[in-house]
Amino acid sequence: MNKRWTIEKIKEFVEKNSDSTLLTTEYHGFSQKLLFKCACGTNFEKTFKKFKENNQRKCDVCQPPKASR
Numbered sequence: 001m002n003k004r005w006t007i008e009k010i011k012e013f014v015e016k017n018s019d020s021t022l023l024t025t026e027y028h029g030f031s032q033k034l035l036f037k038c039a040c041g042t043n044f045e046k047t048f049k050k051f052k053e054n055n056q057r058k059c060d061v062c063q064p065p066k067a068s069r
Contacts, residue, residue, distance in 0.1 A: 010034070010048055018057035038062055 007027040014022045019039035027034070033045040038059035050056045056063065 005030075005048065013052065018051075020057055 005027065007022075007025065010027060011022045014020060014036070021037040023035040023037055023043065027048075030049050031047060033047055034051070035043060035045055036051070036059075037043050038061075040059065040062055042059040042061055044059040046056050
């Protein structure tokens with residue numbers, strides 16, 4: 001069964017699995033970009049899917065995007 005994510009569950013996941021903070025207060029689905037604050041203080045946006053499954057848990061300054069092939 002597919003797990004339904006709520007904003008509370010996402011916030012809990014972010015707190016346990018990264019140094020970033022979730023700033024978004026509403027969640028409308030997997031394609032929505034969420035606003036996070038990196039440990040360095042920079043705000044950044046990512047979908048929860050990228051944050052969770054692709055390990056993109058920091059801003060582009062602290063974790064630069066990988067070069068495309």
